[in-house]
Amino acid sequence: MTGLPDLTAIEAMDAADPLRAMRDRFVVPEGLVYLDGNSLGAASPAAFAELEQAAKVEWGRDLIRSWNKAGWFEMPLVLGDRIGKLVGAAPGQTVVADTTSINIYKALHAAMSLRPDRTIIVAEGGSFPTDLYITEGVLSTRPGATLRLEGVDAPSIEDLIDENVAVVLVNHVNYKSGELRDMAALTKRVQDAGAVVVWDLCHTAGALPIDLDGANADFAVGCSYKYLNGGPGAPAFIYVAQRHLAEARQPLSGWWSHARPFAFEQGYAADAGIRRFQCGTQCILSMRALKGALDIWDDVDMHALRRKSVALTDLFIQLVEAKCEGLGLTLESPRDSSRRGSQVAFRHDNAYAVMQALIERDVIGDFRAPSTLRFGFTPLYIGFKDVWTGVEVLEDILRSDAWKDERFAVKAAVT
Amino acid sequence: MTGLPDLTAIEAMDAADPLRAMRDRFVVPEGLVYLDGNSLGAASPAAFAELEQAAKVEWGRDLIRSWNKAGWFEMPLVLGDRIGKLVGAAPGQTVVADTTSINIYKALHAAMSLRPDRTIIVAEGGSFPTDLYITEGVLSTRPGATLRLEGVDAPSIEDLIDENVAVVLVNHVNYKSGELRDMAALTKRVQDAGAVVVWDLCHTAGALPIDLDGANADFAVGCSYKYLNGGPGAPAFIYVAQRHLAEARQPLSGWWSHARPFAFEQGYAADAGIRRFQCGTQCILSMRALKGALDIWDDVDMHALRRKSVALTDLFIQLVEAKCEGLGLTLESPRDSSRRGSQVAFRHDNAYAVMQALIERDVIGDFRAPSTLRFGFTPLYIGFKDVWTGVEVLEDILRSDAWKDERFAVKAAVT
Known part of the structure; x- marks a missing residue:
């Protein structure tokens, strides 16, 4: 990937995604950017x-x-x-x-x-x-x-x-x-x-x-x-x-x-x-x-899954580093996708508050003590547009200092 | 209890049962005499x-x-x-x-x-x-x-x-x-x-x-x-x-x-x-x-439960011993209800086949190797009429030798 993709390019990536139809086999609440399938995967009509x-x-x-x-x-x-x-x-x-x-x-x-x-x-x-x-x-x-x-x-x-x-x-x-x-x-x-x-x-x-x-x-x-x-x-x-x-x-x-x-x-x-x-x-x-x-x-090609996983995580890293530069984030995951699973971690001094602010705005990842923001990308139901939206919200929260609100202050965390 | 109760007496026992209404809170299939709640209890709309x-x-x-x-x-x-x-x-x-x-x-x-x-x-x-x-x-x-x-x-x-x-x-x-x-x-x-x-x-x-x-x-x-x-x-x-x-x-x-x-x-x-x-x-x-x-x-009085459990198991023993006398059954459970849980076991030389025959006729208990017929009585959804029907079917199977049919022969049992 050369240069930073814009929303049109992102939408083209979704349109070309061979796994795109799999999303319909899951229950993904409208408007939710769910980057926590590595903690609890989404439900499905098949499971119900x-x-x-x-x-x-x-x-x-x-x-x-x-x-x-x-x-x-x-x-x-x-x-x-x-x-x-x-x-x-x-x-x-x-x-x-x-x-x-x-x-x-x-x-x-x-x-x-x-x-x-x-x-x-x-x-x-x-x-x-x-x-x-x-x-x-x-x-x-x-x-x-x-x-x-x-x-x-x-x-x-x-x-x-x-x-x-x-x-x-x-x-x-x-x-x-x-x-x-x-x-x-x-x-x-x-x-x-x-x-x-x-x-x-x-x-x-x-x-x-x-x-x-x-x-x-x-x-x-x-x-x-x-x-x-x-x-x-x-x-x-x-x-x-x-x-x-x-x-x-x-x-x-x-x-x-x-x-x-x-x-x-x-x-x-x-x-x-x-x-x-x-x-x-x-x-x-x-x-x-x-x-x-x-x-x-039964209907998933694991190699196609991996290709999409790599594309999603590469895109997330690229967008975060470009859009949130200077806002206190440091990549904690390997940059080389061949050494990385289907998740990305960024370090932030106030990771707990930032994650709470993200969750309040319907971008769900999770916090791992002491200072990790963790985002999981499950290729079966996460699209490139989700990555785009997640990064937009993250950027906004960091630029606006929204995470500094006292309701996001650290308490005895259980998630 | 003196003398052997008849069906009218049995129905009167159900009518007087303070736990009778609890049965409606469970899913008990019509026509099934389920004496195996001590292996798997019945489902309920509340659980669903x-x-x-x-x-x-x-x-x-x-x-x-x-x-x-x-x-x-x-x-x-x-x-x-x-x-x-x-x-x-x-x-x-x-x-x-x-x-x-x-x-x-x-x-x-x-x-x-x-x-x-x-x-x-x-x-x-x-x-x-x-x-x-x-x-x-x-x-x-x-x-x-x-x-x-x-x-x-x-x-x-x-x-x-x-x-x-x-x-x-x-x-x-x-x-x-x-x-x-x-x-x-x-x-x-x-x-x-x-x-x-x-x-x-x-x-x-x-x-x-x-x-x-x-x-x-x-x-x-x-x-x-x-x-x-x-x-x-x-x-x-x-x-x-x-x-x-x-x-x-x-x-x-x-x-x-x-x-x-x-x-x-x-x-x-x-x-x-x-x-x-x-x-x-x-x-x-x-x-x-x-x-x-x-x-x-939350709505069950455990002492009322026990009283009914004792009445059910006492009745079962009384009816089986009266109606199936000489048909090869021997009580394996304590006769004294104060030394017995909510289940009754009878020994029979062909317990496996007898239980299979019972199950085929919708009276469900279970077989325990080598020669035990085990019947559980869960007072929340088993009534006195169930006991009556179960014994009637058991008596009929034993008197008619129905259990000798080859489809009930011992095989590698998994229940």
Whole structure:
């Protein structure tokens, strides 16, 4: 792109967008510039329809019989394989269950069980915090095991990997900066040292094409309520490479992970396949909304998605830097799109107030402590005009000092 | 009750039932005798309405803003306190989150953390199996800890409790027989030996009045999709007595359990209250269906509920034993209603086939391996006429040998 596009050029970009029609399959409130699909993806008529069918017909009319008749029992596996398809996992390696945090717990224990003679977990100091909190929880149950942190014990995660490391827990896309790691290269580096890797795909799944099997990944976890649009708190997923399934053990060994859950045996026997990474009965209604959302993905070309994602984020950076120059913003995301996910972060000394002012004017991104404005671009329902409008409002708020109003002052933030 | 009631007497019982009007607040399909509310409770217009509001308005229109605006963040605590009210827990001790299996894992670890010098977990050989499987999972992460099982290591759980026992995990109502334990007495016995108790309330919550605080219980877990009617796989709950909250630690230390989840701190610090028993982001849609179901409970007198439950189960036993005498059924539940939950089990050599035949004729209970017919009686929407009809159909199936049809032959059962 050369020169700064004007509104006519922006509208031409929307008109030429091969994914433009996808927007009609989502509920995007009129007038809202929603740059927060990386926190909660938009709703869809497809999700509503599944939810209503599951509630009114399957629960309401068929009751307990729906566990078989409506396929509730198999849904974690069926939806797991469908997410697997979006992240490069062949069938039988992915299951939808529980939360990302709980799946990290399972994955870390399972990874440690594969390397019983090693005691170190490597993670990122800049990780989304739950990864670290859960790691502490795992360590609390494994006496002698310790943690090495990127940014604390060494500047780069690669420098922390040696023959004592059992497992490396790493985010594919950083939740704050959007920095994208090279999955194949880091996986190889970890495995060359004899360790296993757990990829956190929360900001990856549905945001860009990836290939877990092709990268020879060991484990992965991720959520379905961001780019996959599964609904608020939709259940998470876990991927375990086929080669580890027979051997990897995790201690959340509830009856759904048993080889014969309905034999009601007294002793535990783990299922031989990916079912062993389930635990208890899943939230069927929430899972059905996710099913509706996943139906939309059947028609999405992930490479077209990525091209549009790059175009959206490049445009946003270009417009912000041109229009808001000298207004206190600094790019926190990688400028090189090949090293960036589908989100852009800018630093501002008063990021909290600026984001509150944006939200009041119907431009929704989010604030991340202490000073980050984070904007997510979900190519299925965000257009180039949204980027244009978002930057216009941002510029106006900064130029007018509108964010200095006392109603935007920092308080105990919960978003 | 003297003599066998006839249909006129049964109809008079329904007419005099103070809970009769509650049935209209549920969706009970016409012609169905649903004696399986102890496996999946019935749906309700209230649950549907909450679900639709949460999906279409809060998710669809308000998107991320609903975490604050619609109270999504606080919902696990708000609903926790509402369930707490039904099980005798003062506010601030109960949270709705995750699954029963996962909450057992949290509770066992937390209980062990309170008794660091003790190594033994006591449980029931006849427990619902997930309790035992999860116990094995906990033991796998606590080297040196071991299990003592009622029915294996001694006939009675009381005989297994001594000064080496850290925690006793026990079902208040047995999932199969419906046998009801004396919560206050067993809690005292456990605590007199210096141990702590974890009560599994899956077949209790919403089935009969209980008083966790009054019994001085330490921990409790339970599900919300049975008698509480929260919907398929609705999230579970966990209760931790106030006196333990500051000290009890559980390793599923996700960000929702952190003292300051939105400060995005690198190090873990557990919340001081019941929030520390949360872990990750919950299934909001499923949780909202549960909220709708709980609204109904505001108008229920738990003692009236219990009176009706006893009358229903007493009637069922009386009618089955009178009408099906000599047809191969043996009562497996306690005959004394003061020792029985809201369910009745009969043994039959061909229980699987008999239950399939019943289901085909719209009388729904469930089969529990190897030879149990289990019938649940949820007083909010089951009437005395349902009991009458259910027994009539059961008698007919047994007298006519209808269950011997090959389509009811045992196969790999999943219900």
